[in-house]
Amino acid sequence: MSENRIILEVKGLKKYFPIHKGDKTLFVKAIDGIDFEVREGETVGLVGESGSGKSTTAYCVIGMYSVTSGTILFKGKDISCASSQRPLELKRDMQIVFQDPGTSLNPQHTIYKIIELPLKVHGLAKGREMRERIVQLLESVELPESYLYKYPRMIGGGERQMVAIARALATNPSFMILDEPTSSLDVSVQAKIINMLIKLQKEFNLSYLFITHDLSLMRNVATRVVIMYLGKIAEMAPTEIFFQSPQHPYTQMLLSSIPVVTKEEEELKPKKIKSQGEIPSPVNVPPGCSFNTRCPLAKPECFEKDPVMVQVGPDHFVRCNLFA
């Protein structure tokens, strides 16, 4: 895997949102210095609780937010500029599927119009070809031609997400960001979508950045897992290694909180690290290690020293004072 070409490289990325309180300006540190990469054909699972900065990361990569500092390299080229300054070709090569297909598809447009838009913008099909291409895209997500003139409200939530995926595929991207594509869906529908995404990945040689809060889903989908907490990466490892030997106390807390359905899985959970406390506000990040308010293993130094990322195994990185 590591011999594969790096497609996306994020270096020291920071994104602060200013908030004005009286004459003071505070900053929400949504992302506070993260480094990771996505290699060709890989699925990187970016996992975190709400407020951890995982969606902000996605929006910075896709260009919806300008970055505060740091660089984003896509196929070796620096793309850490605003979306308006990005070349059209780059926008074609990179697509995103959002969480809620109820709001990401225009309710006033038919499926035909929804998928037609990216084809028009990028000049990928014209005239008679257009319809053929749209039907072909629908087929690739296993939706029948009869759906062309339906409106999003007329089809189920799972099917809507399939349309959103077809729209993202329309421009033949090589890299796709999936921002919690199944979190509003039932498991039986989720299973269909996930299997579809895996199939499409093989067919079109796609690389995915998969954003989610569901670790057990990542066990089955991702090749590598990145855990975020309060705008920083806590742990990063290839999936197999990650689930065999999770190192960071936060990761262990996350894993032990997951409700499971078999005894086998029960044994895979780390010894019950009791979940305590809540994620602090990103405006008032605690000094030292940001996890110190909830960490059962916190030492005095954790309240002063912010840990640095250390390598603990092949491709396995942890940011915790216990390993420094």
Added chain:
Amino acid sequence: MGDLVKIQDLYVWFRVYGGYMKVLNGVNFSVGKGEKVSIVGETGCGKTTTMKTILRILSSQAHIPKGEVLFEEKDILKMKEGEIKRLRGRGVAMIFQDPMASLNPVFTIGDQLAAVISHSGVQDLDKEKIRQLSINALKEVKLPDPERILGSYPFQMSGGMRQRICIAMALATERALIIADEPTTNLDVTIQDQILALLRELVTKRGNSLILITHSLGIARENADRIYVMYAGNMVEVSNNEELFCNPLHPYTEMLLGCVPKLSGGGIAEGIAGRIPDYLNPPPGCRFEPRCPYATDRCREEKPDFVDVGNGHKVACFKYN
């Protein structure tokens, strides 16, 4: 163990333009005293409708052609308005999915807790006593600094804290039955774990009965003694906790279990083809028949009964009778 709630052959229809949505289709369900029961099912299968029937808070379009809902052997559907109010105030408490929507945004937590306590039928309540009971309720759900919280508004709390407040309200006074309707769906997994552990602990300590509605088989497994699986307005399977996961009988249960991503890996099953039937024109026989890989002619015509296959494990499928 006597049954606290027993639902027998319940049908609930909703009047809409173009006919009736035949949602509940002969539901059989029971909860014993002090028992923790979970109902698992996907969106739109009728879990919440069943619970709303217990509290009689169905919308005005609802029509109940048939069925009984017994609470301590009295039929809720035949109760007078006064009796049902007493039941809501003292017998049953419900915790809803979205605490932001179930708490009133313009009243303080203290006001809202006081309203619950003053309707509970406890005698000789004065302001000071209500305040004391409110503080105790908040302490019990392990909220720090309860005096300050009494004066706060819901928007000043985090999602996890709001759900703790809802639990405090449900448990502020003596209730026989707590219904928790997807209490942790909007919460992160670490907070979910905390809230469920708290709910489990309090309900066990007080010996209440609990009905936990969820769409997650994992949550049901970790919190209930007995689990009902619901599909399209029917209970399709019920069994003791472990048994359901080792030996799922109904094809729907089996397929649903396959769809759950496992921590042990091994990929995810293909999903279940098709979708939940249209309630305006549901299939006449078994409602799972259009999606079932084992369907026969009999399934298309006849509705399977909910039969016991031993040890209280019941299943509604012709494969087993």
